[in-house]
Amino acid sequence: MDRIEAMRTFITVADEGSFTRAAERLSISPQLVSKYVGQLERQLGARLLNRTTRKVHLTEAGARYCQRAQQLLDELDELDSQVSDMQTQAQGLLRISAPVSFSTRHLAPLLCAFQQANPAVGIDLQLSDRKVDIVDEGFDVTLRIGRLKSSSLVAKRIAPVRLVLCASPDYLARYGTPTHPEQLSEHHYLRYSYLESDPSLALSSWLRESSSNLVSNNGDVLVQAALQGAGIVMQPTFICGPAVAEGKLKVVLPEFEPEPMGLYAVYAHRQLMASKVRSFIDFVSDYFDDVPYWDRFE
Structure with a gap:
């Protein structure tokens, strides 16, 4: 019955x-x-x-x-x-996980604009560079940077993420400007913990052979060290772009620039998606151009 x-x-x-x-x-x-x-x-x-x-x-x-x-x-x-x-109707609490450096530099204006368009949606933003488990940890959506592997999750590409090698003019004046990746072994390399583990990164083998007196899992720290003349760093332009635009850092080996990674919005399901999630995915997809504002330094 x-x-x-x-x-x-x-x-x-x-x-x-x-x-x-x-x-x-x-x-x-x-x-x-x-x-x-x-x-x-x-x-x-x-x-x-x-x-x-x-x-x-x-x-x-x-x-x-x-x-x-x-x-x-x-x-x-x-x-x-x-x-x-x-x-x-977009409403309720939207739980988002996002990488630290990107979020602290670029996410606040996006979230404010989203909430202006969707005032019934509250946001709980948690910053972490680790790969969170969306379902087990209760997130509605996570922003990830990289080259994503296939999984049961749904990923939508939001924007390209360029990686460039750069160093301060003072460092290059003292140690010389490399003209080929083989010369990187002669330089001080400011190593980002997560980067060389990417097998698709063409410069990985040369970068691993470089001496590294400074290793960090935070790109902002490494860029600040590069500004102090500590060595050559490879970081996304959403971090180092302003310093390059101001001439405080100079791009080296531009002809060997890796293929761009991507900024992705990752979520659990396409079907029966809550309106707050669907609205956020649509909003963030339209927020950045094919050439994001942080890449307009050339």
Whole structure:
């Protein structure tokens, strides 16, 4: 028996005072109305209606059950409506995981613009450069930078991410400007912990042979060290671009620049996606141009 349908049928009979009128209102047969009410009474072990040839009346148990059942069905309808609204209207708390350096430099204006367009959406932003588990850790969407491997998750490319080798003019004046990757072994290289693990990075073998007195898992630290003349660094232009534009860092070996990585929005499912997630994916997809603003330094 469909318990919810039986409850609705019983309440309709109570409202109409008749199995026949209840059947007409519900667009079902009187026999099915009687069947639903009979099954509900048997399951409860109590008579809910006293039946006569012309009318039905609620018993004491029926009156109490009818009142409470109506409240429960109203609450259920309200819950259904709220969930449905969340699928059609962007609202609720959006939990986002994103990389540290990119977020601190570029994400705040995007999030503010998104919330202006979607004021019913709250945002919980957690910054981490590790690969989070979206489902297990309860995130709605994560922003990731790299070359993503195939998985059960859905990834949408948001913007290209250029990597450049650069150093301060003072460092290059002291140690010379390399003209071929083989010469990198003669230089001080400021090593980013996660980068050379990418086998698709063409410069990986030469970079691994370079001496590294400074290793860090944070690109901002390495770029600041490069500005102090500590060595050559490879970092995304969303970090080092402003310093290059101001002449504080100079790009080296531009002809060997790696293929761009990507900034991706990663989420769990395409189907039945909550409107807050769908709205954010659509918004962030349109936010950056094919040439992001941080690459307009040349």
